Amino acid sequence: MSVLIVGSTALDSIKTPKSEHSRLLGGSASHAAISASFFAPVRLVGVVGDDFPKAYVTLYRKHKINLEGLQIAPGKTFHWSGEYEVNMNNRRTLATELGVFETFNPHLPDSYKNSEFVLLANIAPGLQHHVLDQMRRPKLVVADTMDLWLNIALPELLKLLPRVDGLVLNESEARQLTQEDNLFCAAKKIRKMGPKFVIIKKGEHGAFLSSRQGLFLAPAYPLEKVVDPTGAGDSFVGGMMGYLANATGPIEKNLRKAMIYGSIVASYCCEGFGVEATTRATRAGIEKRRRTLEELTKF
């Protein structure tokens, strides 16, 4: 099955204590789409400006990503620049230039509307709603979000929650959304707001799933070197959705393995700037890391 992925398609300029790179391929949909592409065909929905490098279009194509839903609008591509501190956990936004993203209206090509797996990657909740409005009858809808939307678009986000099967968010966002410090309690509270399952991402500490079936604690793949964690969360959810779209059997049964594959694709993401290390991954390499992770966690 294909995965439809809507989100931001951007250019990222990233500074870390050791290096600086400008106008890398970035955005939640780019990271998620490339990550999902290792497992299932991807249909991308996004917008870029007429300055968007051809090389990145070629890169999407190399990953067999369907670009029928990628609009090219006159103007500049969304550009984000940020800086990481030494420990890579603290990130500071230096500039955000929305460009063509400001007036983005995600319009689905007819060929996309029957997609059974839908990932509403991080983007304004209003646009996530708009994509869902155009879908026929998806089998699984998962949304990601970020603190910005909790701050400036909370009502739309709250209205979205009953429309999705799963919500993926990070620790601090879960706490902010629920005013609950304990993450397991926060996840339960979020499930009462609509989604059937909630996944809380904890970066290097892994992620956990809270659903009616209970909890699943997923480890992160251990890395001795983190080059650039930008997009790791998007890669996690992208890899997860790709795996789910390609797996057989009930989704509840596949979610655990899907999270593990998400963690592994996210580990590649952290090993290079932008999507450079993710694109170098192979399905065989991913399987090798999965076996390693199994070995490192069994007791």
Place this chain on the structure above:
Amino acid sequence: MSVLIVGSTALDSIKTPKSEHSRLLGGSASHAAISASFFAPVRLVGVVGDDFPKAYVTLYRKHKINLEGLQIAPGKTFHWSGEYEVNMNNRRTLATELGVFETFNPHLPDSYKNSEFVLLANIAPGLQHHVLDQMRRPKLVVADTMDLWLNIALPELLKLLPRVDGLVLNESEARQLTQEDNLFCAAKKIRKMGPKFVIIKKGEHGAFLSSRQGLFLAPAYPLEKVVDPTGAGDSFVGGMMGYLANATGPIEKNLRKAMIYGSIVASYCCEGFGVEATTRATRAGIEKRRRTLEELTKF
């Protein structure tokens, strides 16, 4: 086999956002000894003042802890008081009164000297050395430590490391000791300082083992309510050592399960003030949590 445990035996006064308790049984050796007692006989080495409540001696005895090495000295028992913030991860020391602990000279009864499993729970490295000096030929020596000793007794601690098989410390201590931000690299660096294995504790995020055999990523037992995390790290290492002392086969092979049991006893510790919830645990309850943890982590 018995586990010899040396460390602090103290009275703790603890304030959390919800409650306040004074003069609870505390100290690294108390938490570790009670936790180890679920798995193996414990020999305690410590000092208390003549103000030490009889009820706590009775409690040690209830756990069949050998108290031949517990000195009762004229004066006051070591008293620590601290306060937790809302999220329970930030702790502030309000007062430390060393009392009889200031002149503590751990003297091992002859009957202790043949102990094969030795836990040097958190205490000044000089005292940890002094205990080792008195041992015959232990099979396994594990040391815990804290930031205080990194700050004021680093040379003694560095001299201790080649004398122990394993070192257990938390994330920030590992970073401080190695000046290395990445924890997996930090653990490797510490192994080069002497210990055959290093365990880095990450609180609610679990712990990991770094040894010549590779890594093991241990989850924390998920808790919806943390009442008081004081002593959780001591309980972890105590439970781990108790399990190891009672297990058959090579230590390297038993370490993973031992860490899981450590995590589980630590989860009980967090559910009550001082040792109150730990002492209420049962071996059957511990096994039940182990099965649950297996269930929550398999993929």
